[in-house]
Amino acid sequence: MNTDKQPSKESVRQWLRMQIAQRRPPPDPQEIRRELGWERTKVQLAKVKR
Numbered sequence: 001m002n003t004d005k006q007p008s009k010e011s012v013r014q015w016l017r018m019q020i021a022q023r024r025p026p027p028d029p030q031e032i033r034r035e036l037g038w039e040r041t042k043v044q045l046a047k048v049k050r
Contacts (some may be wrong), residue, residue, distance in 0.1 A: 007036045 017035060019026060033039045 005038070007038055012036065 012032075015032075025046075027035075030039070
């Protein structure tokens, strides 16, 4: 069973609007996951690979 907590679509949209407003190029997906708190820890990755 997948227990990862995915951010809501609205929170992602709000975050992306703020990024666009700052007129910077969009960050890579790993940076987005880190800023939204949706990154996997090494322990979680080890469990998935089993």
